[in-house]
Amino acid sequence: MTNVQLLILFFILGAITFAQRLSFIALFGRTDVPVWLIRVLRFVPPAVLCAIIFPDVFLINGALVLAPSNYRLIAAALAVAVALITRNVFVTIATGMVTLWGLTLFTA
Amino acid sequence: MSSAKTEFLAGVRATMPILPGVFPFGLIFGTLAIQAGMQRMIAQSMSALVFAGSSQFIAAQLIATTVPAGIIVITGAIVNLRHMLYSASVAPYLLRYGWRWKIILAYLLTDEAYAIVIGRLRQSLDDAYRLQARWYFLGAGLAMWCTWQISTALGLFIGGTIPTSWQLDFALPLTFIALVFPTLKDRSSVAAALVAGTVALPAVALPLKLGLLVAAACGIAAGVLTERSRPTVKR
Numbered sequence: 001m002t003n004v005q006l007l008i009l010f011f012i013l014g015a016i017t018f019a020q021r022l023s024f025i026a027l028f029g030r031t032d033v034p035v036w037l038i039r040v041l042r043f044v045p046p047a048v049l050c051a052i053i054f055p056d057v058f059l060i061n062g063a064l065v066l067a068p069s070n071y072r073l074i075a076a077a078l079a080v081a082v083a084l085i086t087r088n089v090f091v092t093i094a095t096g097m098v099t100l101w102g103l104t105l106f107t108a
Numbered sequence: 109m110s111s112a113k114t115e116f117l118a119g120v121r122a123t124m125p126i127l128p129g130v131f132p133f134g135l136i137f138g139t140l141a142i143q144a145g146m147q148r149m150i151a152q153s154m155s156a157l158v159f160a161g162s163s164q165f166i167a168a169q170l171i172a173t174t175v176p177a178g179i180i181v182i183t184g185a186i187v188n189l190r191h192m193l194y195s196a197s198v199a200p201y202l203l204r205y206g207w208r209w210k211i212i213l214a215y216l217l218t219d220e221a222y223a224i225v226i227g228r229l230r231q232s233l234d235d236a237y238r239l240q241a242r243w244y245f246l247g248a249g250l251a252m253w254c255t256w257q258i259s260t261a262l263g264l265f266i267g268g269t270i271p272t273s274w275q276l277d278f279a280l281p282l283t284f285i286a287l288v289f290p291t292l293k294d295r296s297s298v299a300a301a302l303v304a305g306t307v308a309l310p311a312v313a314l315p316l317k318l319g320l321l322v323a324a325a326c327g328i329a330a331g332v333l334t335e336r337s338r339p340t341v342k343r
Contacts, residue, residue: 001171006150009177013167013184014157020191022214028199040332041193046297047304047327048187049288051320052166054305055312056281062312072278076285083286089129092286093279100278 075099112243119247122224130220130252131259133161136279138263139270140165143277144172148264155260159253160218162287163187165280170317179316186324194222201229201238209242216249218256219287224248300331 001009024033057076058064068074079096086092134155141151146168158164163184170180194217202210225245229238270276292298304327311319 001174001177003147003150005177006146006171007153009167009180010150010154010157012181013154013163014159016181016185017158017160017163017188017191018215020185020188021195021217022211023192024196024199025202025210025214025217028196029203033196033199038193038196039335040328041189041196043297043300043328043331044186044189044193044324045291046288046301047324047331048190048320049162049284049291050301050305051308051323051327053281053284053288054308055319056278058309059312064309072281075278076281079282079285083289087289089283089286090132093132093282096282096285097275097279100275104275 071100071103074103111240115240115243116247119225119228119244119249120251121247122228122244123220123248123251126220126224127251127255130161130255132279133283134256134259135263135266136276136283137161137164137168138260138265139267139276140280141168141260142264142267143272144168146171151264152257152260155257158184159215159256160188160191161256162284165283166320169277169280173317175317179318183317183320186321190219191217194219194226197226198222198229201241204235204239205242213242213245213249216246216253218249218252221245221249221252296331296335299334300327303327303330 027033053076057072058066058070060070060072066073075096078099079092082088082095083092137155138151141154141164142148146154151168154164154167158167166187167180167184170183195214198213198217202213205213225241225248228244229241231237288301292301304323307326308319308323311322313319314322
């Protein structure tokens, strides 16, 4: 994409994001927030996040690899453990990256 | 010191503890944007225009793989849908604010700002106190905004010097692993997460990177269905 195309794309993406953030702030008092919408929206973060995480962790070049040769899987498993214990974003990322680097260097 | 200034600074202070977690996220985005072939000013303008980390990550990834712009917009919109939830949640407290305030605060309504501000908003019982809370919101939002812009800029400058062998793209799923656990509040949100993740695996074969959207839709459906089919508790 050209720079102009990218800027237009980001402008549209930004406008949509802003509209989503403003949505109920603007509408409140004029219309009720539909209960079904709130119920559906609640599941967006876990669904979207896992739809991104799983392929990045379980697949290598599009193929499922559940063996120890999948370093990203091992690194992610440790990161999950750390996320559960510490609830700290920074420590979770650091654990995963350091594990992946360690495994890559160790076997290089 | 005026109470507006006190509130503003209190908002900034409340945001401080989470900024060390935000900074690397922006740094990594800047790096990935460079690796995706974006020019610095273009990537920086994305952080200013969109100002939503996870969707910027995904969009940068999709741009690198030359997916049609329409798909990038739809994917970004779905990833950012959760902001409507925050909007609904803060809306009652912002009811008496003027339009200018509503627009500025909506622009600043990130995941982090929401998490910080909602506690302060819920404390405000009377109108006068509630009106002061907008300065707290502004303080928290601007602290986040500055951190995001500066960390993006820094990532853009060091980005070119980091070799791809460092596999920094793996920071994306790692960040999301850290973010997903607080959203798993009950059985149906776990169902949404597991179904979306599992469907996403075969769905990578779909054209135009549509797998993410299909998997997310299945996950959301699983969440709604398991919630409805829950046995009714005795009243």
